[in-house]
């Protein structure tokens with residue numbers, strides 16, 4: 327099955343649910359069993375059937391199966407949020423005394439989790455230049471257990487050479503964990519590029535409607551037990567309604583993502599020609615430093631990208647953003663509506679610096695008509711210039 331078809335069929339069995347197209351939502355903590363033997367058997371294999379609410383109900387398993395089919399891993403574990411997925415993967419894989427290598431352009435809370443929570447448990451982190459490629463080998467220590475990649479990175483959108491980094495990590499016995507939220511498995515196939523553990527904030531494109539928080543960790547077979555055990559121990563099981571919303575969002579992700587991509591690229595191209603814009607940060611543009619790697623490894627883009635303005639002050643930028651009609655000011659992304667916010671990547675760096683000479687903005691291209699979005703940006707630039 328091609329990915330678009332897989333999105334329709336994965337994790338679905340209408341015959342097993344009275345012909346209903348979508349799975350039922352069971353609100354359950356206690357699951358009753360008919361005999362002592364059935365109770366104890368169920369507890370021994372809590373994911374082969376329904377044992378207790380915190381291990382998941384049928385809609386949880388349907389969602390996990392669907393995400394896993396798309397990612398091409400062994401199994402997926404659903405958790406309460408994307409941040410929960412990061413915590414679950416890292417706490418499941420690392421032990422006191424271990425060392426991790428984390429790309430300098432990762433999502434801010436990933437950095438905070440490494441320098442805060444992991445450090446508290448005696449796990450050290452070295453941040454590396456996202457352009458490092460196979461030279462990451464030089465940073466590997468005997469105790470390096472995890473190499474964390476995110477590509478393109480949050481806020482600045484540098485593309486990493488994931489296969490080269492993975493080869494260097496595997497040569498030293500380390501595991502490669504990837505945050506694949508930007509591309510989704512529709513546009514980047516992590517397990518075909520050397521990734522061992524792929525995580526996603528399902529909050530973004532899988533949910534797709536700005537109403538659900540959920541995360542996923544997908545692994546190869548040997549790593550599944552450790553991640554599943556961490557998820558269960560941490561108690562971060564997603565609620566059944568959120569699983570239902572995520573599964574419903576997943577069914578239309580391919581058509582939404584195609585539109586997010588097309589509008590994002592059209593906006594990026596338009597912005598690149600504007601005198602107010604110093605630089606557009608979008609790997610699908612031919613002039614982007616990550617373009618060659620993106621073309622080699624990705625099959626598409628999403629609707630999230632960045633731009634650097636010329637040297638304008640905070641008041642001018644606020645005048646531009648406060649007056650937008652279609653682009654809203656809000657965190658998160660991946661919903662149907664466009665967003666435009668100021669971001670501060672320079673605060674989230676240690677191995678490299680970010681000093682592009684002007685304010686950085688992050689754009690999420692929603693599903694509106696692109697002409698309306700361009701008109702909104704054109705008016706915004708008038709306010710930026712004081713007009």
Ligand SMILES: *Cc1c(COP(=O)(O)O)cnc(C)c1O
Nearest residue numbers: 407408409433505507527529540
């Ligand atoms: C939003 C985001 C997350 C966290 O997801 P939440 O569901 O908001 O916790 C993780 N990684 C990336 C790249 C994100 O953009």
